[in-house]
Amino acid sequence: DIQMTQSPSTLSASVGDRVTITCRASQSISSWLAWYQQKPGKAPKFLIYKASSLESGVPSRFSGSGSGTEFTLTISSLQPDDFATYYCQQYNSYSLTFGGGTKVEIK
């Protein structure tokens, strides 16, 4: 299976901060990467696909970049609703795998 490693595992930030989360794949996955946001007790919410394509309805402060083995999710100006855990997911192979998650906390 392709291993996905996210960093950091926890991030403390303030409203208005620019936040960057990194996701690394154990082998090249081209641009077959998605990002999700999850809040406690809720289902994940789909944010980004194909590494950089924003899902309809997702605020433009979210953006994704990268290809191959290194990817980033950036929130340009952190809003109160953005405090959550973020997961990356690769779909280069049929054995779909997720990163370990990055929890964005209030500083």
Place this chain on the structure above:
Amino acid sequence: QVQLVQSGAEVKKPGASVKVSCKASGYTFISYAMHWVRLAPGQRLEWMGWINAGNGNTKFSQKFQGRVTITRDTSASTVYMELNGLRSEDTAVYYCARGPNCGGDCFFDYWGQGTLVTVSS
């Protein structure tokens, strides 16, 4: 609007089976795939398998191969996931999640609310 509504929480004993349902609405059921993903305490999201709701073809994670069955009832727009031989490590929240039929894009654009399955003697 797309909605995926899952069945309620379950408590099972080790060795038992559990069957979780996921009723879809708001879209053409047979045009999409349905996946099952779980989140165990302290673990990462884990993909279990998927079904092509149109033709019923399935594919499973090697970890769950032989222990999980995914079926669908097109007349009821409902997908079922059955997990056999339950052990304590299977205690988790189980999600159904819709996606395009995998063959390129294989992500999850809508998720059910989750079903807590607790395995305890």
